[in-house]
Amino acid sequence: MSRLEQKLDELGVLVDAQLFDLAFTHRSWAYENGRAESNERLEFLGDAVLQIVVTEHIFRTYPLLAEGHMAKLRASVVSSHALASVARSLGLGEHIKLGKGEVATGGSGKSSILADTMEALIGAVHISRGSEASETFVHGVFDQLIAESEEAGTYTDFKTALQELCSHRGWGAPVYEIDGAGPDHERIFTAVVFVDGKAVSTGTAPSKKTAEQRAATSAHRLLSGSQDA
Numbered sequence: 001m002s003r004l005e006q007k008l009d010e011l012g013v014l015v016d017a018q019l020f021d022l023a024f025t026h027r028s029w030a031y032e033n034g035r036a037e038s039n040e041r042l043e044f045l046g047d048a049v050l051q052i053v054v055t056e057h058i059f060r061t062y063p064l065l066a067e068g069h070m071a072k073l074r075a076s077v078v079s080s081h082a083l084a085s086v087a088r089s090l091g092l093g094e095h096i097k098l099g100k101g102e103v104a105t106g107g108s109g110k111s112s113i114l115a116d117t118m119e120a121l122i123g124a125v126h127i128s129r130g131s132e133a134s135e136t137f138v139h140g141v142f143d144q145l146i147a148e149s150e151e152a153g154t155y156t157d158f159k160t161a162l163q164e165l166c167s168h169r170g171w172g173a174p175v176y177e178i179d180g181a182g183p184d185h186e187r188i189f190t191a192v193v194f195v196d197g198k199a200v201s202t203g204t205a206p207s208k209k210t211a212e213q214r215a216a217t218s219a220h221r222l223l224s225g226s227q228d229a
Helices: 004-012 017-023 027-032 040-061 066-079 080-089 102-103 112-130 130-150 158-167 208-224
Strands: 176-180 188-195 198-205
Touching: 004 130, 004 188, 017 040, 017 112, 027 102, 027 158, 040 066, 040 112, 040 130, 066 130, 080 112, 102 130, 102 208, 112 130, 158 188, 176 208, 198 208
Parallel strands: none
Antiparallel strands: 176 188, 188 198
16 A cells, blocks of 8 residues: 555545546646546646635634735645645655656656646545545645644744834834854854844744744744734
């Protein structure tokens, strides 16, 4: 049993055999085999299903995120890079039917093809068993990725977001104080961010820039959740 089949079994999601096969039929294979149907229509549907499920999950799970930040978080999860990463974790490449040219150039490992196939698979699940099954599959595969992206704060520039928040509240610009410790080759930096003259949060990282971003991420989450902070 492949990793994908194990995941589907774990989630209790069934996919029609013909649709499963179609989801993995790349246009290059379809063209070489009498212009058979490819997975492109399923990909179109799967993209829409993924967008709505992820959007609703973010909306319900992170009530303090502003619209712009929700959009950036969603984009970080449904990007081709993220989709390809999920596809690799499920071993989708071993199932894809490719034309000779794509096989020769390692098509089963290409991010664009993996991302498109991931969307097609979601579409196949949706057509096979409806919205409940496709939601179960998307949640089972993407919820952890969403949580990790939100926790890391890498989907948006929180230094800019914090500065905008301070301006909106009538405070001065955030001020960062950075201290480094350890030998040069293993130096760790700690950033403290001050808002309205008060130390709000800290961030630690191997680089000054990342330490500041982490401090800003923490401060933004704290301050955006309380008007009186």
